[in-house]
Amino acid sequence: MKPSRNNALNAFRLEIVSHALNAITEEIQLTLLRSAYSHVVKEAQDASCAIFTAAGRIVTQPVVIPGQLGSMRFMLLEVLKAFPPATMRPGDVYILNDPYRGGSHLPDIAVFRPIFYKDRLFAFAGCIIHYSDVGGMVPGSNPMNASEIYQEGLVIPPLKLCEDGDENTTLIEIIRANVRVPDIFMGDLRAQEGALLKGEQRLHDLLDRYGFDGVMKAMELLIEYSEKKAREAIKAIPNGFYEFTDYMDHDGVDLSKPVKIHVRLEVQDERLCFDFTGTDAQVKGPLNAPLSKVWTTIFYCVRCVLPDDIPFNDGLTRVVEVHVPEGTLLNPRHPAAVNARSVTVNRVADAALGALALAVPKHIGAQSCGVPTGVSFGGVHPQTGRNFVFYESYCGGMGGSHTTDGADGVSTGSSNAMNIPVESIEIDYPIRMVRYELVPDSGGSGKFRGGLGLLREYEMLAENATVSVRGDRAQFAPRGLYQGGEGSFSSFFIQRAGGRLEKIPSKFSGRVQRGERLRVTTPGGGGFGNASERDRAALVRDFLDGKITAEKTKTDYGIDIRAEAQALNRPKPSKVTR
């Protein structure tokens, strides 16, 4: 076939189109963040979007929350199963959250819009938001004592949210009747609809410029490019089997028993196979993780050992295999509860990265804090008399690496939410923030120490509110690497009326009264390398900055830090040159 002028995309044109596609997904993402109503989205940025081919393959996605990348792919495939492309029309919009049909837990609701160009289905634009409440047993839809999905909120199978541009009012009314704060829910849902509409407009602009075939070709080349680059990188990893086992404190219902995750990684030429046989059977509590979420997590881990410049798209799915027996923690049978699966997949990441660390030693650091601790409150706002639901999540210390200390108080692993500003919380919720600081001594010791964990303390200003905490690593601390020390444990306390301090488990749902306080301490990261090799100046700097105490420098590093600090003649301040 003779290549036509229009088809002959040169390399430079490809680059322009691929960057333009990236710019479009970024615009969808920005539109979501800027126009949403809930704090989870507008401040914490717990939202993702992507553009897919008409067959449902990911082409581009802005890498914001790695843990959401990939889930959407499974959800779109379920939409395509329920609604064959031939039945789709311009102006249709699809919605779902069912964890047993591609989803990962009920608060993550995905919306997809088929993009038509000149009456042909060209692509899909999709986005996913973490909703702060979708009904169920507790405000925030994260009951730590749930044992069936029915307790966790409203299940939405693949459905049409809009048909030919008109909203499905029946569906909307059912949703509104099932969630605790319908106005905020609708604000977020409309942000999703608006963002995808924006994406459609931009894609049409691009198609007008480069044509259906031109853009399509560029999409395919992008996916091929990623696959090729990924294969090259994996080829450089030595073939073999690498195994790792890690644990979670308990499943939220049976507090006496730790939960085991085991992985065996096989590196075979240009492929990576992760086999989770040996992982515990599905649990009674809400820690079960749907398979799509496990896949997503594995993509994140694989991405960590690939070169930086590989675009994150469908090409990567072709070099990775994941095997999980049915009926286990990571591939549960309906109707197991799943709302706390983000704890589980973070441990999946710890295990998978642990195995990868054996295969490609220098690329992977010591274990990070290992869980985005989720906190939610619900009740009636004393000033407005209306329901409120508050939800946020945050991490702690990052693990030390072969070149640097772990970062302090930072999102780690496959989560990457921003913190919600204290001022933003207090403007909208009957909550007063009491403390938000780093935890001294919490980083594992080592040549490169682990990052420090976070302390966040809340005072409830409403009467008789609910509280849910979703944490972990209160019994299994983040591990060090190459003789590095462990990071600190997490801990959770409620300061009851009268000042009594009540220790609560890492997964907890209960009540707090007005004036009572919740104090959350998240884990520090593990250390990397032997503590005796730590740079003295760095140790002194940490001491002067109050990040480590004299006691810990004595026990872990065997150093009298006060003498050391004095000996290290402190530099005088530079004078202002006038």
Added chain:
Amino acid sequence: MKEERYRVAVDVGGTFTDLVILDETSGRIQTLKVSSTPRDPSEAVLNGVRRARDDLGLHLSHVSQFTHGTTVCSNIVLEGRGARTGLLVTEGFRDLLEIQRHKRYRLFDQSYQKIRPLVPRRFCFGIPERVGANGEIVRPLDETALVQALRQLAAEEMEALAICFLFSFRNPVHENRAGEIARDILPNCFVSLSSDIYPQYREYERASTTAVNAYLGPRVSAYLERMSETLVDVDVKVPLHMMQSNGGVISWEEATRMPCRIVESGPAAGVIAAAHFGKVAGRRNLISFDMGGTSAKAGLIENGEVRQSSGQELGAGINISRILQGGGYYVGAATIDLAEVGAGGGSIAWLDGGGVLKVGPQSAGADPGPIAYGLGGNQVTVTDANLLLGRVPVEYFLGGEMPLDLEKARSVVNEQLAKPLNITVEEACATVIEVANASMLKMLRIVTVEKGCDPAQFSLVAFGGNGPVHGIELAGDLGIREVIVPPSPGLLSAQGLLVADIRYDFRQTHVGPVVDGDMAEIERLFSALEKRGKEALKRYGMAEGSIVFQRSADMRYQRQAYEINVRLSDGPLLTSHGASIAEAFHECHERLYGRRDTAGLIQFVTLLVTAVGHTRRLRYQPLSNGDGSLKKALRAPRKVYFLREAKMIECPCYDRAFLRAGDALRGPALIGAPDSTTVVPRGWKIRCDEIGNLMITYEREVA
């Protein structure tokens, strides 16, 4: 006899300090270039002003406007040379600057590190006090604890102090009181209050902006005070004015109080000038490409509007998308959007461990400068490579005033690069240029391609001392069809200072409904802001007739966290205007975010007045028409290295000073001038327009 009036602009760059003097009567522009004096930048300014007086016969008392742009602020932050700074925050929130926004900006990097806070943790103190969300006092300020913290900071010899308490933008009473006591205990300390510097919610962003402000304060105020005094000493009678990051100008006293607003002062001027010259040439879609001694920068002008952002993150690096932007020091001040790479004439070429040749980000700057300057430089720079490849004719370099030592440059290139790589000196120099160009291409892509703009739809304005040396070959690689090289490209940023309008932004937080809101109160607030604007501009000597006020408001649907700035009509506001303002917001929201929430309650959040004093339009002295012969401009041909040919080829040379309006020529050509050489490869044609712009257009593919 008509009295002479001059506008003077001074741009302090990393390598050179440029002066541009406009005779307002005749439209004549004169230029001067002196070496920068990084240890005390005002020294170079004074040198320049004295030379203008002595060599050009400028009557300094007749100066009607003296505007200054500088990269001093960003350099201070990037090089960590700011003040020893302390921070006071609300007790319990000591780690605002450590935790930042908790997010990672490189997701898959196992060695991720946050940027190191400008205030070390040991100098951050939590003070018992608390203001609530409605501005109510929840816990009174504990002055004993405050005094104790301040005494500790005094013992540590603080030079600057930032104070950022929670909800101070709602009620600044605790911050004000703490400020008073601080000035008492630390009398020589530069104190910044967050409620004064950036009265906006979100504690990290406010604390960071305030910390940057304090960190810069002592150095910047010392610098500006010294410079202002110096100008008075030499009989300049108008007050010194400063370019802000947003491309407008404010007084030096204001800049001293708010150095965070002039962080991108120097680069902003360049983009303003590029927009101006583009407009004069009838172009509205432009890429500004500014390559100086230490770095290269690119900005975008779409439809005549310079692309701006509401804040910036200093030191975040360049390869960032709009969403994953960040990781740098947040500065909440309107800023012209720029991408930057460490590739300038002075950037040093070196071999990394694996024997790969790299260029920058280290720069030899003006001192010691390139090897060929003979000022002690002993590392190969981009300028050395250009000189050895014949791309910058020695006889034009700084007007031929600077003696150049090419032999030394050649031997060092041989020693440091050619021998280890086992290539010729010529090949080594060409590699240096190619590597520098690759990083500049990436930068140019970031401002165009990565924002979904096709560079082919834009004209490139090439300036800075090295912009026209590299710009045309870069344009060719990007598919750009037209390059504009303005007159005196090496001094263009300074010319931006001449044409920039004076802009004062005034803002007032007012959270309230748009429909059925208290319009009388809002009108009163707007009028008060305008009154302040008028006073500020009158102090500058602006006639009332040339002052324009722009009213706008940051608005949002009640539940949202981000506001949209909506232009309002000039007033007076009446209650009946509520509906039309609401409609304007709905429209903006729909345009930006694809939907409107008809049932949503719309709020004002911040009222803004921008007081603009339009500077008088520049009249350029037109060039006389040429006779088409080019005889006067033609110089002896020379051997010049072009990247596409990958060898030295015989190339005609022209002296730009003798080009006239309408003159046309073809590449390959070298057009020499004291401030910058224009390197035009084969395949491009050049036309000199009426005011001396070189309009360089792509003609054909070279076989």
